[in-house]
Amino acid sequence: MKILLMRHGEAELVARNDFSRPLTDCGYAESRQMANFLRKKSIDIQQALVSPYLRAQQTLSIIREIFPLLTNNQVNTLQALRPGGISNQVLSYLKELDKKITQSVIIISHLPLIEALLTEILHKENKMIFTTSSIAYIDLNFHWLFNKVQWQVSPREILGNPFY
Numbered sequence: 090m091k092i093l094l095m096r097h098g099e100a101e102l103v104a105r106n107d108f109s110r111p112l113t114d115c116g117y118a119e120s121r122q123m124a125n126f127l128r129k130k131s132i133d134i135q136q137a138l139v140s141p142y143l144r145a146q147q148t149l150s151i152i153r154e155i156f157p158l159l160t161n162n163q164v165n166t167l168q169a170l171r172p173g174g175i176s177n178q179v180l181s182y183l184k185e186l187d188k189k190i191t192q193s194v195i196i197i198s199h200l201p202l203i204e205a206l207l208t209e210i211l212h213k214e215n216k217m218i219f220t221t222s223s224i225a226y227i228d229l230n231f232h233w234l235f236n237k238v239q240w241q242v243s244p245r246e247i248l249g250n251p252f253y
Contacts, residue, residue, distance in 0.1 A: 090187050092210075092227040093132065093195040095123070096203055098151070099221040100144040107172070112147045119222035119244040120148045124155035126247050127224070132193070136163050136186060138179070139197045140170035148197050148222070172199040176206040187231055210236045217241055 098116030112120070127134070134156050139149045149164065169178035179196070186194060198206075200219060207215040210229060217225060223243040229236050 090183070090191060090229045090231075091133075091193040092183070092225075092229050093127070093134065093193070094203060094206065094225045094227060095148070095152075095195060095197045096219045096221055096223050097140070097142070097145040097148040097197055097199060107142070109143050112144050116144065116221060117147070117151060120151040121155070122244050122247060123222050123224055123242075124152045126242065127152075128155050132226075134193055134195050136165070136191050136194045137197070138165050138167055138170060138182065138194060140172075140174070140199060141166050141168060142171060142199065145170070145197045145199065152195065152197070170196065170198040170202060172202060174198070174202045176202060176209050179206055180209055183229065184231055187229075207238075211238070212236070220245070 098112045098120035100110040100112055100116055104110040134152075137149060137152065139145050146166070167179065167182060169175050169182070183194065203219050204215050207217060207225070210227060212234070217238070220243045223241065225241040226239045227236060228239060
């Protein structure tokens with residue numbers, strides 16, 4: 090299974106509560122830039138898993154503009170993907186998708202959950218830095234326990250590299 094692990098776009102610092110912090114204009118722009126990057130790389134997305142928090146939902150809405158084939162039955166909002174979520178619950182959900190022969194999943198979530206999830210997937214401490222809208226492309230294999238990060242990219246790297 091291919092996993093696209095994405096941190097939500099940049100969000101406002103001040104809001105009524107953490108749950109309702111919206112994306113900034115920069116957060117929208119960076120998320121759109123990353124969605125276009127995925128389209129240019131011909132990445133296939135069969136399923137989306139997203140945090141219930143507003144900024145993650147807004148990031149998903151931008152992905153869905155670029156990947157309109159993601160229908161409502163291909164999108165699941167998971168409480169386990171909130172900032173203080175539980176990574177092994179996310180992995181259990183991914184195992185169920187794997188049994189259904191799902192080939193590719195985008196996960197849109199937050200720190201520190203993304204770091205905890207990567208630590209579990211890679212079976213070692215995560216050393217990657219996830220700025221807002223960053224994406225890691227991971228080969229996940231539940232049968233052989235050989236998981237590998239194929240690449241990681243941030244909006245800043247795309248802007249500075251004409252080959253993206």
